[in-house]
Amino acid sequence: xxxxxxxxxxxxxxxxxxxxxxxxxxxxxxxxxxxxxxxxxxxxxxxxxxxxxxxxxxxxxxxxxxxxxxxxxxxxxxxxxxxxxxxxxxxxxxxxxxxxxxxxxxxxxxxxx
Amino acid sequence: xxxxxxxxxxxxxxxxxxxxxxxxxxxxxxxxxxxxxxxxxxxxxxxxxxxxxxxxxxxxxxxxxxxxxxxxxxxxxxxxxxxxxxxxxxxxxxxxxxxxxxxxxxxxxxxxxx
Numbered sequence: 001x002x003x004x005x006x007x008x009x010x011x012x013x014x015x016x017x018x019x020x021x022x023x024x025x026x027x028x029x030x031x032x033x034x035x036x037x038x039x040x041x042x043x044x045x046x047x048x049x050x051x052x053x054x055x056x057x058x059x060x061x062x063x064x065x066x067x068x069x070x071x072x073x074x075x076x077x078x079x080x081x082x083x084x085x086x087x088x089x090x091x092x093x094x095x096x097x098x099x100x101x102x103x104x105x106x107x108x109x110x111x112x113x
Numbered sequence: 114x115x116x117x118x119x120x121x122x123x124x125x126x127x128x129x130x131x132x133x134x135x136x137x138x139x140x141x142x143x144x145x146x147x148x149x150x151x152x153x154x155x156x157x158x159x160x161x162x163x164x165x166x167x168x169x170x171x172x173x174x175x176x177x178x179x180x181x182x183x184x185x186x187x188x189x190x191x192x193x194x195x196x197x198x199x200x201x202x203x204x205x206x207x208x209x210x211x212x213x214x215x216x217x218x219x220x221x222x223x224x225x226x227x
Contacts, residue, residue: 032214043204043218044156087155091214099146099213100169103156 003027004090006104013111017078021107023088024070033071034089035062038106044087048073078111085109115140117207117219118187125225132192132199134222138207144168145188146206146216147180156204161213162188195226 006023013019025033032051036044048055050071054063061074075082088104118137126132138145147159161169162182173180177195182188192199202223206216 034214041202041223043220046215046217049215099144099161099208099216100158100171101146101148101214101216102158103148105155 002104003102004088004104006086006088006107008105008107010108010110013078013109015078015080015111015113017111018074018076019078019109020072020074021086021088021109022070022072023104023107024068025088025090026069027090027092028066028069030090030092032091033062033064034091034101035071035073036087036089036103038085038087040085044103047086075109078109080111080113083109083111117142117205117217119203119205119219119222121222122220123223123225125227126195127227128196129194132195132224134190134192134203134205134224135187136190136205136207136219137187138205139217141209142207142217143210144208144213145182146208147188147190148204148206148218150202150204150221152201159190192224195224197226200224200226 034049035047037047038044048062050062050064059076063072085106087106090102092100145162148156150156158172160180177193179191202221204221206218208216
């Protein structure tokens, strides 16, 4: 099983829609997770962190489900500018350097008018 | 706003040449990380460095690749005798000393090997 696994999509949604992505992780000892956003041919940018049960920032909500080992990202009222690839990230737990982030393959979101 | 600076942004090399990629971390950050993104693939960790110290190089290919972060100057990722399979986007990230998980990325260097 991959350390971090995402549905690659693509997700095609109209403006104003609500969309959710899931990401599963294999290391049950992982304590914190992150969502990054990557626009085409650009650098990943930190979107949200998830340390406990969840985190909300405006239209974005991230949830962590430890029992089922997945995190989710919910985007409400989608904007055209939300079109990007969303990367799920898990830091290492136990035995490896703390800075070695593991990225999922990414979920592609396209918001259309 | 002095973010993570990488140069060059684009680098073209012929097979067998050397590629040197540079990264200056964000002001106040002492940790540097290099990631590689192959076409149509996700980001893969390569190496984690602090000043004059390699902390974790578990993602570095065994041959031809090396990295350093000297006391003065930028971090350098060096690829010797490049091959076509080295063509990729190489991203550098930096973090504060006590927050290794919070990493900020540079714009990347796109290496093309002819």
